Amino acid sequence: MLLAPALLVSAVLFTFGVAGVLLRRNAIVIFMCVEIMLNAVNLTFVALAQQLGVAGQIFVFFVMAVAAAEAAVGLAILLAIFRHRQTLNLQNINLLKG
């Protein structure tokens, strides 16, 4: 079975996602990185479902549904921010600074 390689890929993808969220400035890129993290988790679920039963695969559907909703809401927010400020650089979006 391909469990170990699948988990390895999942881990690498998740790390990329985290690194991207932490390091990139563009909100759309960060958003995409979050999606990568979600899909890394999906891969883990699917891989482990081979051994632990079908529940993992069902979880993946939930995650996909939530990710779709999140994409809709998140992209709408990003669009609104862009219209308002003509930028998506997070360093410039700091109105809540204390």
Added chain:
Amino acid sequence: MPALPLSMIWVVPALPLLGFLLNGALALARPGAKRAVSIVGVGTLVLAFAAAALAVVEFGAQHATAPLVYRYWDWILAGELQVPFALQLDQLSAVMILIVTGVGALIHVFSVGYMHDDPGYARYFAYLNLFVFFMLTLVLGASFPVMFVGWEGVGLCSYLLIGFWFNEKINADAGKKAFIVNRIGDFGFLIAMFLIFWRVGSLDFATVFAKAPAAFAPAGALITAITLFLFLGCTGKSAQIPLYTWLPDAMQGPTPVSALIHAATMVTAGVYLVARCGVLFALSPIGSATVAGVGALTALFAATIALKQWDIKRVLAYSTVSQLGYMFVGVGTGAYAAGIFHLATHAFFKALLFLGSGSVIHAMHRAYHATHSHEDAQDMRNMGGLARYLPWTSSLMWIATLAIAGVPPFAGFFSKDEILGVAFAEATVRPAWYVFWALGLAAALLTAFYMTRLMLYTFHGPNRTGEREREHLHEAPWSMTGPLLVLGALTVAGGALNVPPLFGGGAFLERWLEPVTGVATRLSPLVEVPHATEWALVVGAVLVATLGIAGALRLLRPETLVPARLAPPESGFGRILWKKWYVDELYDAVFVRPIMWVSREVLWKIVDVRIVDGLLVDGTAVVTRALGWIGSRLQTGEVGVYVVGFVVGVIVVLVAALR
């Protein structure tokens, strides 16, 4: 007439309370309604006197040997401490309510004339009624806490009435002084109450006095402490050394107030307390000796000061302090009946003297008012020869003077003589009483002297009021001289209350009070002396009084006096007396100033400004602001930074969870 149940004794204090409420409402709503105020103020007191008289007659008919206690409602219920609001009628409180309502009613009548032109008329009567209510609560209370309510209440009313004309600072200060000095005494009363409760577990008079002989070791430390603390309360309320200084200053109030509160009723509360707690004092020889000793010392001390005062009311004030000293000699010796007897006769003749002086001041004040003069209407150097203008006042005050000096057959002779007699008898067992007796006798000499001086300077010799003012001097209206006449009759006849067997009397008051004082008297019996000794004492006392009066008549020359504004300052020993032995100055230097200094320099400038305001209040703000500043540094507004924090946090939690 059907006899009302004695459980309705609450009506007696409730009537003045009603008067206070009505007059208080009038004072706020219609201060000009003087007619209504007079009717309410005097009417409630007269009714209260009638109710008290009915109750006492009914009580006397029952021949009760135990106090009648009526519980009305539960007042304080806290664990072991059960204090019902209960009133107690017994022989002692019967005497007191008659004096309070009787003399009180007369003084209310007098006030109608005396205060008639005062803008605060309604307020005055409201306070006066409230005072009578509290005084009745004091004497009728069936437990220490109920009595304490009255005790504090009369202190409050005293403050309100001394400072009645509060727009002059000296009056407001006198009111404050009375209140604060009384508070010192109240502290003693409270401590004594705590000690009693700690040992006996109850504060009801009946329980405490029944258990006291078993609960307290005779002459033990605890009972001595209790009696001394109780007596501290008495020295405050009844103006004895060392807390007497408020009473002469209390003369700043209206004169009827001085008569009611500072002569006839409130100041006798201390004597009443010692008589009420006779059982406790009988158990403590040190306590009772202190009472008698302080009383005797005060009697002489205050009498010396009275020798050189010029303000007519101040002479009477020191005379009151001195006479209260006699009462304490009586109750301290264990002769409670003698003390209460002197309390009663003193209430009559001192109220008469004060109201008489009020009549004099009223006349003087009107005379000066008519000519727009600003002379002192109370200074005896501005009086003289007033007997021609105020014949009634003059003759009635002479009666009171003879009574207070102890000339037979007036009331004061019997009571004062009895106190000196028991003191001398006690001395045959406890030699310290020789000193007390001698002090009392010396005070009697001075009393006769200064009272004759007061009468000579006020009513005799040439008039010094002023040429233009003289024609405005005349007798007060009948509403003022009427009460004087009644008090005069009581002063003449009051001695009949308790004529001792020595003069063939039945000692009515002594037998009447026996059910109350009997327990204490059995614990520490009075000493009897042979009749021959008693006669010698009586003759001696009369001689001393005569000597004092004759000495004053011979030594004092009213015609050499000059009006106050021309008078040279006193010199030599007279100045020390005139300055009241510098006691006020001494207290000022020893207590008032150090306390002021500590308050200002330490409590205010260091404790309040630096510690409370600086360290605690401002310090809290500084710390909060610093913490807020540190927290606000985290709030960069950059999502990246937050995410870093979030990830680091997750990693920390994971690591911690996996370890």
